[in-house]
Amino acid sequence: MKPPPFAYAAPGTRAEALALLARHGYDAKVLAGGQSLVPALNFRLARPPVLVDINGIPGLDAIAERDGELSFGALVRHTDAERSALVARRCPPLAKAIGHIGHRTIRNRGTIGGSIAHADPAAELPLVMVALGGRVNAASVRGERWIAASDFFTGYLATALEPDELLVEARFPVLASGATxxxxxxxxxxxxxxxxxxxxxxxxxxxxxxxxxxxxxxxxxxxxxxxxxxxxxxxxxxxxxxxxxxxxxxxxxxxxxxxxxxxxxxxxxxxxxxxxxxxxxxxxxxx
Ligand SMILES: Cc1cc2nc3c(=O)[nH]c(=O)nc-3n(C[C@H](O)[C@H](O)[C@H](O)COP(=O)(O)OP(=O)(O)OC[C@H]3O[C@@H](n4cnc5c(N)ncnc54)[C@H](O)[C@@H]3O)c2cc1C
The missing domain is CATH 3.30.390.50 (CO dehydrogenase flavoprotein, C-terminal domain)
Structure with a gap:
Protein backbone atom coordinates (compact mmCIF):
# COMPACT_ATOMS: atom_id res chain seq x y z
CA MET A 1 0.00 0.00 0.00
CA LYS A 2 1.02 3.60 -0.49
CA PRO A 3 0.73 6.08 2.39
CA PRO A 4 -2.29 8.39 2.62
CA PRO A 5 -1.64 11.95 1.38
CA PHE A 6 0.25 14.23 3.75
CA ALA A 7 1.89 17.66 3.71
CA TYR A 8 5.66 17.49 4.11
CA ALA A 9 7.78 20.01 6.01
CA ALA A 10 11.57 19.87 6.29
CA PRO A 11 12.62 22.49 8.85
CA GLY A 12 16.27 23.51 8.80
CA THR A 13 16.42 24.54 12.44
CA ARG A 14 15.11 23.27 15.74
CA ALA A 15 13.12 26.52 16.24
CA GLU A 16 11.34 26.00 12.89
CA ALA A 17 10.49 22.41 13.84
CA LEU A 18 9.07 23.48 17.20
CA ALA A 19 7.00 26.22 15.54
CA LEU A 20 5.55 23.64 13.11
CA LEU A 21 4.70 21.26 15.95
CA ALA A 22 3.08 24.12 17.89
CA ARG A 23 1.01 25.13 14.84
CA HIS A 24 -0.17 21.64 13.84
CA GLY A 25 -0.37 19.86 17.24
CA TYR A 26 -2.03 16.45 16.94
CA ASP A 27 -2.13 16.80 13.12
CA ALA A 28 1.69 16.60 12.88
CA LYS A 29 4.01 13.62 13.17
CA VAL A 30 7.78 13.87 13.49
CA LEU A 31 9.69 11.87 10.86
CA ALA A 32 13.12 10.71 12.08
CA GLY A 33 14.54 7.43 10.72
CA GLY A 34 11.14 6.40 9.38
CA GLN A 35 11.66 2.75 10.34
CA SER A 36 8.44 2.60 12.35
CA LEU A 37 6.49 5.57 11.02
CA VAL A 38 6.80 4.77 7.29
CA PRO A 39 5.48 1.19 7.66
CA ALA A 40 2.65 2.57 9.81
CA LEU A 41 1.81 5.07 7.03
CA ASN A 42 1.97 2.41 4.34
CA PHE A 43 -0.33 0.13 6.30
CA ARG A 44 -2.60 3.15 6.92
CA LEU A 45 -2.25 2.60 10.64
CA ALA A 46 -1.26 6.27 10.92
CA ARG A 47 -2.76 9.12 8.86
CA PRO A 48 -1.04 12.31 10.00
CA PRO A 49 -1.95 15.28 7.79
CA VAL A 50 1.54 16.78 8.26
CA LEU A 51 4.99 15.16 8.48
CA VAL A 52 7.76 17.21 10.09
CA ASP A 53 11.04 15.72 8.85
CA ILE A 54 13.74 16.56 11.41
CA ASN A 55 16.66 15.00 9.49
CA GLY A 56 17.88 18.39 8.21
CA ILE A 57 18.23 19.93 11.69
CA PRO A 58 21.90 20.31 12.65
CA GLY A 59 23.23 19.48 16.12
CA LEU A 60 20.96 16.54 16.98
CA ASP A 61 23.42 13.75 16.20
CA ALA A 62 26.06 14.02 18.94
CA ILE A 63 27.09 11.38 21.50
CA ALA A 64 28.88 12.73 24.59
CA GLU A 65 29.47 12.01 28.26
CA ARG A 66 28.04 14.64 30.61
CA ASP A 67 28.13 14.44 34.41
CA GLY A 68 27.93 10.66 34.69
CA GLU A 69 25.46 10.20 31.86
CA LEU A 70 25.78 9.43 28.18
CA SER A 71 23.94 12.01 26.12
CA PHE A 72 22.49 11.15 22.71
CA GLY A 73 21.03 13.70 20.33
CA ALA A 74 17.66 12.56 19.01
CA LEU A 75 19.06 11.88 15.52
CA VAL A 76 21.93 9.60 16.58
CA ARG A 77 21.50 6.49 14.41
CA HIS A 78 21.42 3.11 16.17
CA THR A 79 24.49 1.99 14.21
CA ASP A 80 26.54 5.00 15.34
CA ALA A 81 25.67 4.35 19.00
CA GLU A 82 26.34 0.63 18.57
CA ARG A 83 29.80 1.34 17.12
CA SER A 84 30.72 4.12 19.56
CA ALA A 85 33.79 3.27 21.66
CA LEU A 86 32.48 5.65 24.35
CA VAL A 87 29.18 3.78 24.62
CA ALA A 88 30.91 0.38 24.68
CA ARG A 89 33.26 1.54 27.45
CA ARG A 90 30.89 3.57 29.64
CA CYS A 91 27.52 1.86 29.13
CA PRO A 92 28.10 -1.65 27.76
CA PRO A 93 24.53 -2.93 28.37
CA LEU A 94 23.29 -0.19 26.04
CA ALA A 95 25.78 -1.12 23.31
CA LYS A 96 24.79 -4.77 23.62
CA ALA A 97 21.06 -3.97 23.52
CA ILE A 98 21.33 -1.81 20.40
CA GLY A 99 22.89 -4.73 18.52
CA HIS A 100 19.57 -6.57 18.95
CA ILE A 101 17.48 -3.88 17.21
CA GLY A 102 16.16 -5.24 13.93
CA HIS A 103 18.74 -5.64 11.17
CA ARG A 104 21.72 -3.56 10.05
CA THR A 105 19.73 -1.56 7.45
CA ILE A 106 17.14 -0.68 10.11
CA ARG A 107 19.87 0.34 12.56
CA ASN A 108 21.53 2.48 9.88
CA ARG A 109 18.42 4.68 9.58
CA GLY A 110 16.60 4.25 12.91
CA THR A 111 17.34 6.86 15.57
CA ILE A 112 17.74 6.83 19.33
CA GLY A 113 15.05 9.52 19.67
CA GLY A 114 12.65 7.74 17.33
CA SER A 115 12.92 4.44 19.12
CA ILE A 116 12.28 6.03 22.52
CA ALA A 117 9.44 8.25 21.26
CA HIS A 118 7.81 5.32 19.46
CA ALA A 119 7.77 3.37 22.76
CA ASP A 120 7.22 -0.14 21.45
CA PRO A 121 6.80 -2.32 24.57
CA ALA A 122 9.33 -4.85 23.22
CA ALA A 123 11.92 -2.30 22.07
CA GLU A 124 15.42 -2.49 23.50
CA LEU A 125 16.14 1.20 24.15
CA PRO A 126 13.09 1.93 26.33
CA LEU A 127 13.98 -1.20 28.34
CA VAL A 128 17.58 -0.12 28.94
CA MET A 129 16.43 3.40 29.76
CA VAL A 130 14.00 2.13 32.40
CA ALA A 131 16.49 -0.42 33.77
CA LEU A 132 19.30 2.12 34.17
CA GLY A 133 17.14 5.10 35.16
CA GLY A 134 17.65 7.36 32.14
CA ARG A 135 15.76 10.47 31.09
CA VAL A 136 14.76 12.45 28.02
CA ASN A 137 14.71 16.14 27.21
CA ALA A 138 11.53 17.38 25.52
CA ALA A 139 11.52 20.77 23.80
CA SER A 140 8.62 22.91 22.60
CA VAL A 141 7.99 26.59 21.96
CA ARG A 142 7.03 26.68 25.66
CA GLY A 143 10.55 25.65 26.77
CA GLU A 144 12.34 22.43 27.72
CA ARG A 145 11.70 19.79 30.37
CA TRP A 146 13.43 16.61 31.52
CA ILE A 147 11.25 13.52 31.92
CA ALA A 148 12.49 10.49 33.88
CA ALA A 149 12.20 7.14 32.10
CA SER A 150 9.92 5.91 34.90
CA ASP A 151 7.41 8.66 33.96
CA PHE A 152 7.99 8.73 30.21
CA PHE A 153 6.50 5.42 29.02
CA THR A 154 2.80 5.62 29.81
CA GLY A 155 1.25 2.76 27.80
CA TYR A 156 1.39 0.77 24.58
CA LEU A 157 3.14 3.08 22.04
CA ALA A 158 2.31 5.98 24.38
CA THR A 159 4.58 8.47 26.15
CA ALA A 160 4.43 11.61 28.24
CA LEU A 161 5.39 13.74 25.22
CA GLU A 162 2.86 16.45 24.38
CA PRO A 163 1.89 16.76 20.70
CA ASP A 164 3.93 19.97 20.34
CA GLU A 165 7.05 18.49 21.96
CA LEU A 166 10.16 17.22 20.20
CA LEU A 167 12.37 14.71 21.97
CA VAL A 168 15.77 16.37 21.51
CA GLU A 169 18.09 14.39 23.79
CA ALA A 170 18.19 11.08 25.66
CA ARG A 171 20.48 10.39 28.59
CA PHE A 172 21.54 7.03 30.03
CA PRO A 173 23.57 6.79 33.27
CA VAL A 174 27.04 5.28 32.79
CA LEU A 175 27.52 1.91 34.44
CA ALA A 176 28.52 2.39 38.10
CA SER A 177 32.16 1.68 38.88
CA GLY A 178 32.63 -2.03 39.63
CA ALA A 179 29.07 -2.93 38.61
CA THR A 180 28.43 -5.94 36.39
C1 LIG B 1 11.61 -5.02 10.21
C2 LIG B 1 11.81 -4.13 11.42
C3 LIG B 1 12.30 -4.69 12.58
C4 LIG B 1 12.51 -3.90 13.71
N1 LIG B 1 12.96 -4.49 14.84
C5 LIG B 1 13.15 -3.74 15.94
C6 LIG B 1 13.62 -4.32 17.14
O1 LIG B 1 13.92 -5.53 17.22
N2 LIG B 1 13.77 -3.52 18.23
C7 LIG B 1 13.46 -2.17 18.18
O2 LIG B 1 13.59 -1.49 19.20
N3 LIG B 1 13.01 -1.59 17.05
C8 LIG B 1 12.85 -2.33 15.93
N4 LIG B 1 12.39 -1.73 14.80
C9 LIG B 1 12.07 -0.28 14.81
C10 LIG B 1 13.33 0.58 14.68
O3 LIG B 1 14.12 0.48 15.81
C11 LIG B 1 13.02 2.06 14.55
O4 LIG B 1 14.23 2.69 14.30
C12 LIG B 1 12.42 2.77 15.76
O5 LIG B 1 11.30 2.15 16.27
C13 LIG B 1 11.94 4.17 15.40
O6 LIG B 1 13.02 4.98 15.11
P1 LIG B 1 12.96 5.91 13.83
O7 LIG B 1 14.06 6.90 13.99
O8 LIG B 1 12.95 5.08 12.62
O9 LIG B 1 11.56 6.71 14.06
P2 LIG B 1 10.37 7.01 13.05
O10 LIG B 1 9.89 5.78 12.41
O11 LIG B 1 10.76 8.14 12.17
O12 LIG B 1 9.30 7.54 14.12
C14 LIG B 1 8.68 6.65 15.02
C15 LIG B 1 7.70 7.42 15.91
O13 LIG B 1 8.41 8.29 16.81
C16 LIG B 1 8.08 9.67 16.57
N5 LIG B 1 9.34 10.41 16.68
C17 LIG B 1 10.51 10.09 16.04
N6 LIG B 1 11.48 10.92 16.46
C18 LIG B 1 10.92 11.77 17.35
C19 LIG B 1 11.43 12.85 18.13
N7 LIG B 1 12.72 13.20 18.08
N8 LIG B 1 10.58 13.51 18.95
C20 LIG B 1 9.27 13.15 19.01
N9 LIG B 1 8.73 12.13 18.31
C21 LIG B 1 9.55 11.45 17.49
C22 LIG B 1 7.47 9.69 15.18
O14 LIG B 1 6.58 10.77 15.03
C23 LIG B 1 6.76 8.35 15.13
O15 LIG B 1 5.53 8.42 15.80
C24 LIG B 1 12.20 -2.50 13.65
C25 LIG B 1 11.74 -1.92 12.47
C26 LIG B 1 11.55 -2.72 11.35
C27 LIG B 1 11.05 -2.07 10.09
Whole structure:
Protein backbone atom coordinates (compact mmCIF):
# COMPACT_ATOMS: atom_id res chain seq x y z
CA MET A 1 0.00 0.00 0.00
CA LYS A 2 1.02 3.60 -0.49
CA PRO A 3 0.73 6.08 2.39
CA PRO A 4 -2.29 8.39 2.62
CA PRO A 5 -1.64 11.95 1.38
CA PHE A 6 0.25 14.23 3.75
CA ALA A 7 1.89 17.66 3.71
CA TYR A 8 5.66 17.49 4.11
CA ALA A 9 7.78 20.01 6.01
CA ALA A 10 11.57 19.87 6.29
CA PRO A 11 12.62 22.49 8.85
CA GLY A 12 16.27 23.51 8.80
CA THR A 13 16.42 24.54 12.44
CA ARG A 14 15.11 23.27 15.74
CA ALA A 15 13.12 26.52 16.24
CA GLU A 16 11.34 26.00 12.89
CA ALA A 17 10.49 22.41 13.84
CA LEU A 18 9.07 23.48 17.20
CA ALA A 19 7.00 26.22 15.54
CA LEU A 20 5.55 23.64 13.11
CA LEU A 21 4.70 21.26 15.95
CA ALA A 22 3.08 24.12 17.89
CA ARG A 23 1.01 25.13 14.84
CA HIS A 24 -0.17 21.64 13.84
CA GLY A 25 -0.37 19.86 17.24
CA TYR A 26 -2.03 16.45 16.94
CA ASP A 27 -2.13 16.80 13.12
CA ALA A 28 1.69 16.60 12.88
CA LYS A 29 4.01 13.62 13.17
CA VAL A 30 7.78 13.87 13.49
CA LEU A 31 9.69 11.87 10.86
CA ALA A 32 13.12 10.71 12.08
CA GLY A 33 14.54 7.43 10.72
CA GLY A 34 11.14 6.40 9.38
CA GLN A 35 11.66 2.75 10.34
CA SER A 36 8.44 2.60 12.35
CA LEU A 37 6.49 5.57 11.02
CA VAL A 38 6.80 4.77 7.29
CA PRO A 39 5.48 1.19 7.66
CA ALA A 40 2.65 2.57 9.81
CA LEU A 41 1.81 5.07 7.03
CA ASN A 42 1.97 2.41 4.34
CA PHE A 43 -0.33 0.13 6.30
CA ARG A 44 -2.60 3.15 6.92
CA LEU A 45 -2.25 2.60 10.64
CA ALA A 46 -1.26 6.27 10.92
CA ARG A 47 -2.76 9.12 8.86
CA PRO A 48 -1.04 12.31 10.00
CA PRO A 49 -1.95 15.28 7.79
CA VAL A 50 1.54 16.78 8.26
CA LEU A 51 4.99 15.16 8.48
CA VAL A 52 7.76 17.21 10.09
CA ASP A 53 11.04 15.72 8.85
CA ILE A 54 13.74 16.56 11.41
CA ASN A 55 16.66 15.00 9.49
CA GLY A 56 17.88 18.39 8.21
CA ILE A 57 18.23 19.93 11.69
CA PRO A 58 21.90 20.31 12.65
CA GLY A 59 23.23 19.48 16.12
CA LEU A 60 20.96 16.54 16.98
CA ASP A 61 23.42 13.75 16.20
CA ALA A 62 26.06 14.02 18.94
CA ILE A 63 27.09 11.38 21.50
CA ALA A 64 28.88 12.73 24.59
CA GLU A 65 29.47 12.01 28.26
CA ARG A 66 28.04 14.64 30.61
CA ASP A 67 28.13 14.44 34.41
CA GLY A 68 27.93 10.66 34.69
CA GLU A 69 25.46 10.20 31.86
CA LEU A 70 25.78 9.43 28.18
CA SER A 71 23.94 12.01 26.12
CA PHE A 72 22.49 11.15 22.71
CA GLY A 73 21.03 13.70 20.33
CA ALA A 74 17.66 12.56 19.01
CA LEU A 75 19.06 11.88 15.52
CA VAL A 76 21.93 9.60 16.58
CA ARG A 77 21.50 6.49 14.41
CA HIS A 78 21.42 3.11 16.17
CA THR A 79 24.49 1.99 14.21
CA ASP A 80 26.54 5.00 15.34
CA ALA A 81 25.67 4.35 19.00
CA GLU A 82 26.34 0.63 18.57
CA ARG A 83 29.80 1.34 17.12
CA SER A 84 30.72 4.12 19.56
CA ALA A 85 33.79 3.27 21.66
CA LEU A 86 32.48 5.65 24.35
CA VAL A 87 29.18 3.78 24.62
CA ALA A 88 30.91 0.38 24.68
CA ARG A 89 33.26 1.54 27.45
CA ARG A 90 30.89 3.57 29.64
CA CYS A 91 27.52 1.86 29.13
CA PRO A 92 28.10 -1.65 27.76
CA PRO A 93 24.53 -2.93 28.37
CA LEU A 94 23.29 -0.19 26.04
CA ALA A 95 25.78 -1.12 23.31
CA LYS A 96 24.79 -4.77 23.62
CA ALA A 97 21.06 -3.97 23.52
CA ILE A 98 21.33 -1.81 20.40
CA GLY A 99 22.89 -4.73 18.52
CA HIS A 100 19.57 -6.57 18.95
CA ILE A 101 17.48 -3.88 17.21
CA GLY A 102 16.16 -5.24 13.93
CA HIS A 103 18.74 -5.64 11.17
CA ARG A 104 21.72 -3.56 10.05
CA THR A 105 19.73 -1.56 7.45
CA ILE A 106 17.14 -0.68 10.11
CA ARG A 107 19.87 0.34 12.56
CA ASN A 108 21.53 2.48 9.88
CA ARG A 109 18.42 4.68 9.58
CA GLY A 110 16.60 4.25 12.91
CA THR A 111 17.34 6.86 15.57
CA ILE A 112 17.74 6.83 19.33
CA GLY A 113 15.05 9.52 19.67
CA GLY A 114 12.65 7.74 17.33
CA SER A 115 12.92 4.44 19.12
CA ILE A 116 12.28 6.03 22.52
CA ALA A 117 9.44 8.25 21.26
CA HIS A 118 7.81 5.32 19.46
CA ALA A 119 7.77 3.37 22.76
CA ASP A 120 7.22 -0.14 21.45
CA PRO A 121 6.80 -2.32 24.57
CA ALA A 122 9.33 -4.85 23.22
CA ALA A 123 11.92 -2.30 22.07
CA GLU A 124 15.42 -2.49 23.50
CA LEU A 125 16.14 1.20 24.15
CA PRO A 126 13.09 1.93 26.33
CA LEU A 127 13.98 -1.20 28.34
CA VAL A 128 17.58 -0.12 28.94
CA MET A 129 16.43 3.40 29.76
CA VAL A 130 14.00 2.13 32.40
CA ALA A 131 16.49 -0.42 33.77
CA LEU A 132 19.30 2.12 34.17
CA GLY A 133 17.14 5.10 35.16
CA GLY A 134 17.65 7.36 32.14
CA ARG A 135 15.76 10.47 31.09
CA VAL A 136 14.76 12.45 28.02
CA ASN A 137 14.71 16.14 27.21
CA ALA A 138 11.53 17.38 25.52
CA ALA A 139 11.52 20.77 23.80
CA SER A 140 8.62 22.91 22.60
CA VAL A 141 7.99 26.59 21.96
CA ARG A 142 7.03 26.68 25.66
CA GLY A 143 10.55 25.65 26.77
CA GLU A 144 12.34 22.43 27.72
CA ARG A 145 11.70 19.79 30.37
CA TRP A 146 13.43 16.61 31.52
CA ILE A 147 11.25 13.52 31.92
CA ALA A 148 12.49 10.49 33.88
CA ALA A 149 12.20 7.14 32.10
CA SER A 150 9.92 5.91 34.90
CA ASP A 151 7.41 8.66 33.96
CA PHE A 152 7.99 8.73 30.21
CA PHE A 153 6.50 5.42 29.02
CA THR A 154 2.80 5.62 29.81
CA GLY A 155 1.25 2.76 27.80
CA TYR A 156 1.39 0.77 24.58
CA LEU A 157 3.14 3.08 22.04
CA ALA A 158 2.31 5.98 24.38
CA THR A 159 4.58 8.47 26.15
CA ALA A 160 4.43 11.61 28.24
CA LEU A 161 5.39 13.74 25.22
CA GLU A 162 2.86 16.45 24.38
CA PRO A 163 1.89 16.76 20.70
CA ASP A 164 3.93 19.97 20.34
CA GLU A 165 7.05 18.49 21.96
CA LEU A 166 10.16 17.22 20.20
CA LEU A 167 12.37 14.71 21.97
CA VAL A 168 15.77 16.37 21.51
CA GLU A 169 18.09 14.39 23.79
CA ALA A 170 18.19 11.08 25.66
CA ARG A 171 20.48 10.39 28.59
CA PHE A 172 21.54 7.03 30.03
CA PRO A 173 23.57 6.79 33.27
CA VAL A 174 27.04 5.28 32.79
CA LEU A 175 27.52 1.91 34.44
CA ALA A 176 28.52 2.39 38.10
CA SER A 177 32.16 1.68 38.88
CA GLY A 178 32.63 -2.03 39.63
CA ALA A 179 29.07 -2.93 38.61
CA THR A 180 28.43 -5.94 36.39
CA UNK A 181 25.57 -6.36 33.94
CA UNK A 182 23.63 -8.71 31.72
CA UNK A 183 21.32 -8.23 28.75
CA UNK A 184 19.26 -11.10 27.35
CA UNK A 185 16.35 -11.35 24.99
CA UNK A 186 14.38 -14.04 23.26
CA UNK A 187 12.91 -13.60 19.79
CA UNK A 188 11.71 -16.19 17.31
CA UNK A 189 14.13 -15.08 14.58
CA UNK A 190 17.22 -12.93 14.69
CA UNK A 191 16.16 -9.31 14.11
CA UNK A 192 12.55 -9.79 15.24
CA UNK A 193 11.18 -7.80 18.14
CA UNK A 194 11.82 -9.67 21.40
CA UNK A 195 9.08 -11.72 23.00
CA UNK A 196 10.85 -11.04 26.30
CA UNK A 197 14.00 -9.15 27.26
CA UNK A 198 15.86 -8.28 30.44
CA UNK A 199 18.56 -5.77 31.33
CA UNK A 200 20.17 -6.10 34.76
CA UNK A 201 23.01 -4.54 36.73
CA UNK A 202 24.61 -5.82 39.94
CA UNK A 203 26.95 -4.16 42.45
CA UNK A 204 28.63 -6.25 45.14
CA UNK A 205 30.80 -5.52 48.17
CA UNK A 206 32.07 -7.90 50.84
CA UNK A 207 30.47 -10.88 49.09
CA UNK A 208 26.98 -9.35 49.18
CA UNK A 209 24.81 -7.69 46.57
CA UNK A 210 24.59 -4.02 47.54
CA UNK A 211 22.58 -2.69 44.61
CA UNK A 212 20.84 -4.08 41.56
CA UNK A 213 18.40 -3.17 38.85
CA UNK A 214 16.25 -5.62 36.92
CA UNK A 215 14.43 -4.22 33.88
CA UNK A 216 11.97 -6.37 31.95
CA UNK A 217 10.26 -5.83 28.57
CA UNK A 218 7.85 -7.89 26.55
CA UNK A 219 5.39 -8.75 29.27
CA UNK A 220 3.13 -5.72 29.43
CA UNK A 221 2.49 -2.38 27.72
CA UNK A 222 5.67 -0.69 29.04
CA UNK A 223 9.09 -1.86 30.23
CA UNK A 224 9.21 -2.12 34.02
CA UNK A 225 11.59 -2.60 36.92
CA UNK A 226 11.04 -5.83 38.86
CA UNK A 227 11.30 -3.96 42.16
CA UNK A 228 10.35 -6.81 44.51
CA UNK A 229 12.96 -9.07 42.91
CA UNK A 230 15.57 -6.30 43.20
CA UNK A 231 14.83 -5.86 46.91
CA UNK A 232 14.99 -9.62 47.47
CA UNK A 233 18.39 -9.89 45.79
CA UNK A 234 20.05 -7.10 47.77
CA UNK A 235 21.92 -8.52 50.77
CA UNK A 236 22.23 -12.01 49.29
CA UNK A 237 25.47 -13.54 47.99
CA UNK A 238 24.20 -13.12 44.41
CA UNK A 239 24.86 -16.83 43.80
CA UNK A 240 22.87 -19.18 41.59
CA UNK A 241 20.16 -19.81 44.20
CA UNK A 242 19.61 -16.11 44.81
CA UNK A 243 19.51 -15.40 41.06
CA UNK A 244 17.01 -18.21 40.46
CA UNK A 245 14.76 -16.90 43.21
CA UNK A 246 15.00 -13.34 41.86
CA UNK A 247 14.11 -14.46 38.33
CA UNK A 248 11.10 -16.34 39.64
CA UNK A 249 10.04 -13.31 41.69
CA UNK A 250 10.47 -11.02 38.67
CA UNK A 251 8.26 -13.22 36.49
CA UNK A 252 5.50 -13.52 39.06
CA UNK A 253 5.65 -9.91 40.27
CA UNK A 254 4.95 -7.96 37.07
CA UNK A 255 1.95 -7.50 34.78
CA UNK A 256 2.19 -9.86 31.79
CA UNK A 257 -0.31 -9.95 28.91
CA UNK A 258 -0.85 -12.66 26.31
CA UNK A 259 -1.22 -11.81 22.62
CA UNK A 260 -1.04 -13.45 19.19
CA UNK A 261 2.69 -14.08 19.72
CA UNK A 262 2.29 -16.02 22.96
CA UNK A 263 0.01 -16.67 25.91
CA UNK A 264 0.56 -14.88 29.21
CA UNK A 265 1.84 -18.15 30.71
CA UNK A 266 4.36 -18.59 27.88
CA UNK A 267 5.56 -15.02 28.15
CA UNK A 268 5.87 -15.36 31.95
CA UNK A 269 8.09 -18.39 31.45
CA UNK A 270 10.20 -16.45 28.92
CA UNK A 271 10.54 -13.50 31.31
CA UNK A 272 11.80 -15.84 34.03
CA UNK A 273 14.32 -17.34 31.61
CA UNK A 274 15.73 -14.06 30.25
CA UNK A 275 15.97 -12.54 33.75
CA UNK A 276 17.76 -15.63 35.04
CA UNK A 277 20.19 -15.64 32.13
CA UNK A 278 20.86 -11.89 32.48
CA UNK A 279 21.43 -12.23 36.22
CA UNK A 280 23.73 -15.21 35.75
CA UNK A 281 25.75 -13.24 33.20
CA UNK A 282 25.99 -10.30 35.59
CA UNK A 283 26.94 -12.59 38.46
CA UNK A 284 29.60 -14.38 36.40
CA UNK A 285 27.81 -17.73 36.67
CA UNK A 286 27.62 -20.26 33.86
CA UNK A 287 24.25 -21.61 32.80
C1 LIG B 1 11.61 -5.02 10.21
C2 LIG B 1 11.81 -4.13 11.42
C3 LIG B 1 12.30 -4.69 12.58
C4 LIG B 1 12.51 -3.90 13.71
N1 LIG B 1 12.96 -4.49 14.84
C5 LIG B 1 13.15 -3.74 15.94
C6 LIG B 1 13.62 -4.32 17.14
O1 LIG B 1 13.92 -5.53 17.22
N2 LIG B 1 13.77 -3.52 18.23
C7 LIG B 1 13.46 -2.17 18.18
O2 LIG B 1 13.59 -1.49 19.20
N3 LIG B 1 13.01 -1.59 17.05
C8 LIG B 1 12.85 -2.33 15.93
N4 LIG B 1 12.39 -1.73 14.80
C9 LIG B 1 12.07 -0.28 14.81
C10 LIG B 1 13.33 0.58 14.68
O3 LIG B 1 14.12 0.48 15.81
C11 LIG B 1 13.02 2.06 14.55
O4 LIG B 1 14.23 2.69 14.30
C12 LIG B 1 12.42 2.77 15.76
O5 LIG B 1 11.30 2.15 16.27
C13 LIG B 1 11.94 4.17 15.40
O6 LIG B 1 13.02 4.98 15.11
P1 LIG B 1 12.96 5.91 13.83
O7 LIG B 1 14.06 6.90 13.99
O8 LIG B 1 12.95 5.08 12.62
O9 LIG B 1 11.56 6.71 14.06
P2 LIG B 1 10.37 7.01 13.05
O10 LIG B 1 9.89 5.78 12.41
O11 LIG B 1 10.76 8.14 12.17
O12 LIG B 1 9.30 7.54 14.12
C14 LIG B 1 8.68 6.65 15.02
C15 LIG B 1 7.70 7.42 15.91
O13 LIG B 1 8.41 8.29 16.81
C16 LIG B 1 8.08 9.67 16.57
N5 LIG B 1 9.34 10.41 16.68
C17 LIG B 1 10.51 10.09 16.04
N6 LIG B 1 11.48 10.92 16.46
C18 LIG B 1 10.92 11.77 17.35
C19 LIG B 1 11.43 12.85 18.13
N7 LIG B 1 12.72 13.20 18.08
N8 LIG B 1 10.58 13.51 18.95
C20 LIG B 1 9.27 13.15 19.01
N9 LIG B 1 8.73 12.13 18.31
C21 LIG B 1 9.55 11.45 17.49
C22 LIG B 1 7.47 9.69 15.18
O14 LIG B 1 6.58 10.77 15.03
C23 LIG B 1 6.76 8.35 15.13
O15 LIG B 1 5.53 8.42 15.80
C24 LIG B 1 12.20 -2.50 13.65
C25 LIG B 1 11.74 -1.92 12.47
C26 LIG B 1 11.55 -2.72 11.35
C27 LIG B 1 11.05 -2.07 10.09
Missing amino acids: WGFQEYSRRSGDFALAAACVTLSRAGGKVTACSIGVAGGGPVPVRASAAERALIGTDGGSGACLAAASSAASGIEIDGDIHGSAAYRRSLVETVVRRALWTAAGLTS
